[in-house]
Amino acid sequence: MRVVWLTRFGDPSVLTPGEAPDPVPGPGQALVEVAFANITFIETMFRATGFGPFQGALPMVPGNGVGGVVTAVGAGVDPALVGTRVVTSTGGSGGYASQVAVDATALVPVPDGLGLADAVALLADGRTALLLLRAAAPGPGERVLVEAAAGGVGTLLVQLAKAAGATVVGAAGPGKLDLVRDLGADRPVDYTVAGWAATAGPVDVVFDGVGGAVARQAFDLLERGGRMVSYGLSSGAWSDVTDDEAAARGVTLLRGVTGPPEELRALTAEALARAAAGELRPVIGQRFPLEAAADAHAAIEARSTVGKTLLVVA
Numbered sequence: 001m002r003v004v005w006l007t008r009f010g011d012p013s014v015l016t017p018g019e020a021p022d023p024v025p026g027p028g029q030a031l032v033e034v035a036f037a038n039i040t041f042i043e044t045m046f047r048a049t050g051f052g053p054f055q056g057a058l059p060m061v062p063g064n065g066v067g068g069v070v071t072a073v074g075a076g077v078d079p080a081l082v083g084t085r086v087v088t089s090t091g092g093s094g095g096y097a098s099q100v101a102v103d104a105t106a107l108v109p110v111p112d113g114l115g116l117a118d119a120v121a122l123l124a125d126g127r128t129a130l131l132l133l134r135a136a137a138p139g140p141g142e143r144v145l146v147e148a149a150a151g152g153v154g155t156l157l158v159q160l161a162k163a164a165g166a167t168v169v170g171a172a173g174p175g176k177l178d179l180v181r182d183l184g185a186d187r188p189v190d191y192t193v194a195g196w197a198a199t200a201g202p203v204d205v206v207f208d209g210v211g212g213a214v215a216r217q218a219f220d221l222l223e224r225g226g227r228m229v230s231y232g233l234s235s236g237a238w239s240d241v242t243d244d245e246a247a248a249r250g251v252t253l254l255r256g257v258t259g260p261p262e263e264l265r266a267l268t269a270e271a272l273a274r275a276a277a278g279e280l281r282p283v284i285g286q287r288f289p290l291e292a293a294a295d296a297h298a299a300i301e302a303r304s305t306v307g308k309t310l311l312v313v314a
């Protein structure tokens with residue numbers, strides 16, 4: 001099968017197209033012919049330095065989320081699954097590939113009426129956005145600041161917060177504010193402009209996927225009773241806001257969001273269902289051929305992407 005190998009950590013050029021043996025589904029597994037693989041921001045950090053939740057010795061095939069059609073099943077798996085459209089996580093590696101063999105219990109069916117590309121775009125970011133929304137629980141009339149509002153998770157958070165009745169401030173870089181407005185943000189703000197925070201607050205909730213100086217400025221906008229969820233560090237540094245600082249300001253600080261595998265799958269299924277019903281719009285900003293994974297990583301690192309970046313495999 002076709003894959004992209006990571007042979008050493010480094011700049012995007014370390015991602016090398018190549019071949020690997022075709023996987024054979026073992027007992028309890030299903031084989032998926034991959035149509036699209038997603039790329040998450042953390043994968044660019046892992047590729048660069050080895051940082052992140054992924055394991056495995058190099059060389060490895062990176063990637064953790066794909067969608068396609070089930071083409072075979074192993075012992076103990078319902079053969080009726082063959083031919084169904086699914087998305088699935090791949091256990092932390094192996095996603096930049098034309099085939100994956102995964103536990104059949106990991107599969108999430110793609111509802112009728114939703115394209116496979118849209119489903120893959122929602123696979124990881126949809127569940128993350130739903131977890132984040134639940135953690136901060138913005139209510140009607142509350143003011144919500146979404147950082148990196150034009151990004152993979154951010155584009156979904158803007159929509160979900162708006163649907164919850166919140167007033168949404170969407171902070172993003174230059175050239176991305178029209179998209180943020182189109183998604184429903186009441187106030188798009190360019191947070192690369194000095195003094196941006198003065199026009200953004202005060203707020204009740206901060207979704208912090210950027211960290212660093214942006215997180216600090218966003219924290220300063222929170223009022224008593226506010227909530228800040230820090231779940232990412234696309235700036236390269238986590239938020240340095242401490243629990244003591246938050247407590248002194250009457251702000252609830254939450255770090256990271258996750259859940260057990262069955263809950264994550266249920267949340268992915270919820271995101272897909274909402275998209276199929278027209279309630280949630282995945283934004284696929286860029287598509288690259290599988291063999292151009294290095295270009296995709298370079299674009300993400302250059303901050304030139306919006307929404308989700310997909311690898312087109314089939």
Ligand SMILES: NC(=O)c1ccc[n+]([C@@H]2O[C@H](COP(=O)([O-])OP(=O)(O)OC[C@H]3O[C@@H](n4cnc5c(N)ncnc54)[C@H](OP(=O)(O)O)[C@@H]3O)[C@@H](O)[C@H]2O)c1
Pocket residue numbers: 039040041042124125128148149150151152153154171172173174176209210231232233234235236256257258300301302303304305306307308
């Ligand atoms: N379960 C979890 O906890 C979880 C799940 C998914 C993602 N995350 C984390 O959430 C963050 C966002 O993930 P994502 O996949 O949705 O990424 P993304 O938002 O699609 O991409 C990152 C965005 O961050 C912004 N950014 C700000 N400073 C940057 C810098 N110095 N370099 C590069 N980008 C910068 C850029 O948008 P602008 O140009 O608009 O600033 C960029 O497009 C990541 O840190 C990721 O690791 C956590």
